[in-house]
Amino acid sequence: MKIGELSRATGTNIETIRYYERIGLLPAPHRTAANYRSYGDPHRARLTFVRHSRDLGFTIDEIRSLLDLSDDPGRDCSEADRIASRHLEQVEDKIAQLTRLRDELTRIVGRCRGGIAADCRVIEALGDHRHCKSAH
Amino acid sequence: MKIGELSRATGTNIETIRYYERIGLLPAPHRTAANYRSYGDPHRARLTFVRHSRDLGFTIDEIRSLLDLSDDPGRDCSEADRIASRHLEQVEDKIAQLTRLRDELTRIVGRCRGGIAADCRVIEALGDHRHCKSAH
DNA sequence: ATGCACCCTGTAGCAACTACGGGGTCAAGC
C-alpha cells in the first residue's frame, strides 16, 4: 500500500509517517518505480504499535526500547514491564499534580465580580503565591 | 539587584529570565556601567506573576493577556476570569484523559510474568488496540 | 493535453525553555 493508504489505515498523518522513518522508528519501505513508498502488513502493524504507544503517552525513546524488545522475541521481557510501570508512575504523578492545580484554579476562578482590573482577585491571586493553599 | 539575585529570589533560571525579556514578557531593565542588568521590586513582582502563572499551566500568550490587564488597572477584568476559566476546563479535560490512560496502563502493566518477549502481554497489548477497554 | 489527486525531498516553524561557546567584570587573596 502507498503512504496515503497507510495513513488512513492507522490514523497517522503522512508527514508523521515520513518523520518516523527519518528518525529510524519505522524501517524504510521498498519503493515503486516512481519512487513511491510501498508498505506491507508488517509496516502497518509496527506503525499501529507506535501510534498506540504514543496515544498512551510513551516517549519515542521508550517506544524504541519496546520495539527492540518485540523485534527480539527471545529476550527477557521484564524490561517492557519496567518501562510501562515507570510510565504508569509518571502518569499518576501528573494526575496528582494536575489535580492540585485544578483545585488552585477553582479557588481562583469565579472570584472576579466583573469589576475593574485593579480590584481583580484573579490577577491578585496570580501575582501572589501566598494566596495558595498547596504547593504546585 | 543583578540577574543572579533575581533568579534566586524567584526560583527562575537565569537563561529563562533573559528569554522572557527577549520575547517581551519582561521589560528590559536598566544596565550598570558594566552592562549588567539591574532589577528592582516591580521586576521581581512581575516575574513572580509570570512564574506563578506558568506553574499553574498558563501559556505565555495567556500570561501576556493577563499582564496587559494588570498593567491597565482601569480595564474591565472579566477577561481575566474568562482566561482562567477556559484554562481550568482544559486542566479538567487533561485530568480526565490521563485518568483513562492510567486505567489502560494499569490493565497492561503487571501482566508480564517475566517470560520472553514473544509471549509478553505488555508488548502484545501495545500492538493491538482491540485489547483496550476504552477510547484514549 | 489537461486537470486533479497523489507522491517526493528538504527545510523551517511551533512552545518554552535549556545549554553552550567565547568572551568581559569584579572583588578577594597572595
Add this chain to the structure above:
DNA sequence: GCTTGACCCCGTAGTTGCTACAGGGTGCAT
C-alpha cells in the same frame, strides 16, 4: 599587581514530536 573564581554578557543551537510549507514529479481519467 596578578591570578582565581564567581558572576555577567551575547548569540546561536538543541530539545520533543510533530506539522507546514515550497517546489517539484507521477498516474489516471476526461
